[in-house]
Amino acid sequence: QQLPALLRTMPKAELHLHIEGSLEPELIFRLAARNGVALPYASVEALRAAYAFTDLQSFLDIYYAGASVLIEETDFFEMTWAYFQRAAADNVVHAEIFFDPQTHTARGVPMEKVILGLHHAAERAHQELRISSRLILCFLRHLSEDEAFATLEGALPYRRHFIGVGLDSSERGHPPEKFSRVFARCRELGLEVVAHAGEEGPPAYIRTALDDLQVRRIDHGVRCTEDPTLVERLARERVPLTVCPLSNVKLCVFPNLAHHNLPALLDAGLCVTVNSDDPAYFGGYVNQNYLELFAAQPGLGAREAWQLAANSFEASFVADATKAAWR
Numbered sequence: 001q002q003l004p005a006l007l008r009t010m011p012k013a014e015l016h017l018h019i020e021g022s023l024e025p026e027l028i029f030r031l032a033a034r035n036g037v038a039l040p041y042a043s044v045e046a047l048r049a050a051y052a053f054t055d056l057q058s059f060l061d062i063y064y065a066g067a068s069v070l071i072e073e074t075d076f077f078e079m080t081w082a083y084f085q086r087a088a089a090d091n092v093v094h095a096e097i098f099f100d101p102q103t104h105t106a107r108g109v110p111m112e113k114v115i116l117g118l119h120h121a122a123e124r125a126h127q128e129l130r131i132s133s134r135l136i137l138c139f140l141r142h143l144s145e146d147e148a149f150a151t152l153e154g155a156l157p158y159r160r161h162f163i164g165v166g167l168d169s170s171e172r173g174h175p176p177e178k179f180s181r182v183f184a185r186c187r188e189l190g191l192e193v194v195a196h197a198g199e200e201g202p203p204a205y206i207r208t209a210l211d212d213l214q215v216r217r218i219d220h221g222v223r224c225t226e227d228p229t230l231v232e233r234l235a236r237e238r239v240p241l242t243v244c245p246l247s248n249v250k251l252c253v254f255p256n257l258a259h260h261n262l263p264a265l266l267d268a269g270l271c272v273t274v275n276s277d278d279p280a281y282f283g284g285y286v287n288q289n290y291l292e293l294f295a296a297q298p299g300l301g302a303r304e305a306w307q308l309a310a311n312s313f314e315a316s317f318v319a320d321a322t323k324a325a326w327r
């Protein structure tokens, strides 16, 4: 079993991970008790049993309910530190982590508690686990662009703690161009920009993420294969796709991993990466994504494993000088 060992031990970067999606049911119940938050589930088992999703929205409803237990800075710290320990076990050496401030500020949690809780866990991970990391603030696309502007404003006192912005939540009916002005402002501020596109939404959303938001990476992007001209463009411009295989199956984007199009994307010359998205909800952390995908796809071997790991570093936002030192 050389291939599973290679997948487990090879150093990798994780570029598509929602920190609120790393909140395990046990920690949800512990924080609910500590903070006096009522949950609509009787037990850890009952909560886990609800993780039977039919589409993105059915997941998001439960994901936002789970995040409602996060109140104090230490809650954000504990969640993030738990993620880093899992990441270290998977030989993740660099992580670019999404967070959804609006999920918390809407409940009256101050921006400072969110960002500093995450930041202090990242500092500890750097010191104790030798994992480098960066934070990426995501705007919720089911909310308005004005609310995104207000969120940006609220986060700017902590500008040094995040490197970029992204776009997540309900994709259908909320195309990237809804956020053109706020993304333009973010680019002016020197922030890196990424967006979820082509997970459930059509290939046209991938195009407008590129043209109107001028994103540097596409999160998911798997529906690009419905538009061969777009695939050619993604390959030519070497726009990375942060693909999340287990997520795609849990949210019924593909019926199973044997039908996932990641091998086709690699064959087309795209800079594809493997990531976990919301590992506490989708059945595993990043190594589980690699292991199950490779087990289901006989065409994937050591060569593809190394390619995917190399792509994860190429697609990361660390400076080119650091990338050279990694080689």
Ligand code: HPA
Residues within 6 Å of the ligand: 018, 021, 056, 063, 168, 169, 170, 171, 196, 199, 247, 277, 278
């Ligand atoms: N898609 C959109 N929004 C999200 C996701 C996702 O996969 N995970 C957490 N928020």
Ligand code: ZN
Residues within 6 Å of the ligand: 016, 018, 168, 196, 219, 277
């Ligand atoms: Zn995601």
